[in-house]
Amino acid sequence: MKQSDSDKISVIIPTYNRAELLVGAVRSVLTQTLEPAEILVIDDGSTDDSEDRVAALVREGARCLRYLCQPHRGPAAARNFGLANCSFDMLAFLDSDDRWEPRKLELQARAMRSSPNTLVSHTRESWYRRGQFLNQKKRHRPPHGAIFEQCLPLCCVGMSTVMARRALFEQFGVFDETLICCEDYDFWLRVAVSQSFLLVEQPLTIKHGGRPDQVSVRYRQGMDRFRIQALAKQLVNPQMSTSQRLHLGHELVKKCRIYGRGCGKHDKPEEERHYLRLADWGAALAGLSGQEGV
Numbered sequence: 607m608k609q610s611d612s613d614k615i616s617v618i619i620p621t622y623n624r625a626e627l628l629v630g631a632v633r634s635v636l637t638q639t640l641e642p643a644e645i646l647v648i649d650d651g652s653t654d655d656s657e658d659r660v661a662a663l664v665r666e667g668a669r670c671l672r673y674l675c676q677p678h679r680g681p682a683a684a685r686n687f688g689l690a691n692c693s694f695d696m697l698a699f700l701d702s703d704d705r706w707e708p709r710k711l712e713l714q715a716r717a718m719r720s721s722p723n724t725l726v727s728h729t730r731e732s733w734y735r736r737g738q739f740l741n742q743k744k745r746h747r748p749p750h751g752a753i754f755e756q757c758l759p760l761c762c763v764g765m766s767t768v769m770a771r772r773a774l775f776e777q778f779g780v781f782d783e784t785l786i787c788c789e790d791y792d793f794w795l796r797v798a799v800s801q802s803f804l805l806v807e808q809p810l811t812i813k814h815g816g817r818p819d820q821v822s823v824r825y826r827q828g829m830d831r832f833r834i835q836a837l838a839k840q841l842v843n844p845q846m847s848t849s850q851r852l853h854l855g856h857e858l859v860k861k862c863r864i865y866g867r868g869c870g871k872h873d874k875p876e877e878e879r880h881y882l883r884l885a886d887w888g889a890a891l892a893g894l895s896g897q898e899g900v
Contacts, residue, residue, distance in 0.1 A: 613715055614643040615769075616692035620684030621702035622650040625659045627814075632660070634705040634812075636668055640712035642698070645671045648688045651678030682781035682789035689780055695772040703814050704766040710810040714769045717806050725774040726797065727804035728767040731811045750805035754798040754850055758837070758857040761791035763803065767811040774801075785832055792836035799845050830865050834858065838884065841891055848893075855892020859885045 617635050621628045628647065635645050645668070647660050652675075660673040676687050685699065696718070698711060710729065718727055728748055733740040748763065749756045756762045778797050781789045837858040841851065866881030888894075 613640065613696070613719075614694040615640070615696045615698055615711060615715065616688075616694040617642045617645045617698045617700060617711075618648065618685060618688035618692060619645065619700050619702055620648045620650055620681050620688065621652065621656060622678065622681075622684075623652045623654045623656070624702045625652070625654045625656040628656055628702040629659050629663065631700055631702045631705060632663055632668070632671065634708075635700065635711075636663075636671075637708055638706065638711045639709050640715055642670060642711060643694050644692065646688045646692055647671065647673050647702075648684040649673065649675040650680065650684040651676065680783065680786050680789075682783045682785060685789075686780045686783065689775055696769065697772060697775075698769045699765050701766045705812040705814075706766075707808075707810045707812065711769075713808060713810060714806050717804060718769060718771075721804055724804045725777070725801055726768065726770040727806055728763050728769075729806040729811050730809040731764050731767060731813045732809045733813050733815065735815050748805055749803070751802050752798075753803050754795075755853050757791070757795045757798045758854060760833075761788065761794065763790065763794040764811060764813060765790045766813060782836075785835065787829060788832035788836060791833055792839070795836055795840055796843075799840070799843060799850060830861050834861050834865065834881070834884070837861065838888065841888060851892050852894065855888050855894045858888040858892070859894065862888065 619631055635642060649656050657673060664671050674691055714727055714729060718724060730748055733742055782792050785792055837854060841854055841858060862881045862885035866878045869877035
């Protein structure tokens with residue numbers, strides 16, 4: 607399917623030492639029924655043969671494929687580098703260990719055209735771990751519309767499912783490069799304060815997990831400390847409604863107390879005191895003091 611000018615899409619693929627997986631991800635973009643206008647592979651300082659693999663794909667005929675490299679700075683910086691270098695106003699993101707179904711761009715672009723005021727959409731996913739299909743729990747199912755409350759416990763927008771207009775990043779900024787993990791949780795929480803999310807119901811994204819090189823695996827035990835950082839930032843956001851502030855405050859207090867007590871059990875008394883004080887601060891700022899369970 608050929609694109610009209612209004613359909614032109616930039617695809618951003620950050621990668622770090624995933625040469626073999628990267629090839630599969632790129633091929634899943636090259637075989638889309640709606641051809642992207644450009645594919646940007648953002649190499650976050652890989653030391654493997656990722657560059658050679660991308661060059662081979664270009665020689666095979668992938669003329670829309672561009673390879674950009676930066677020093678190793680993490681996924682947030684890699685995506686931001688892609689945002690700074692892409693050419694078109696419709697943007698799609700794909701992690702280098704994930705894949706797209708062939709009609710992903712076609713169906714999602716059609717949904718975005720049908721909703722011209724929508725800045726961001728996402729799709730359902732098929733999950734695999736070590737090659738085995740996984741049934742998603744109810745809390746992992748992607749939501750539609752006003753999703754702020756669903757964004758609080760965990761990241762409910764899969765990065766590889768997203769298509770967004772450039773205006774989204776002009777309005778809300780870019781990914782927080784100080785976060786080595788949960789930068790997507792932080793960004794979607796920021797957006798969900800005021801924006802609706804369009805869900806494309808089909809499982810158009812294939813997500814592979816369970817490998818030790820994944821950031822979500824490497825930081826699994828301490829992931830909530832990054833979510834706490836993101837929640838604390840949003841608690842002072844003046845755009846939040848009273849209801850949003852209350853819900854965020856409850857989640858911040860809960861995460862701080864659980865994480866703080868965990869620090870105490872692991873003989874980290876200073877960290878324990880820090881997170882318990884942060885829980886008290888969050889409760890006071892959200893107006894939760896004196897409420898049952900707080």
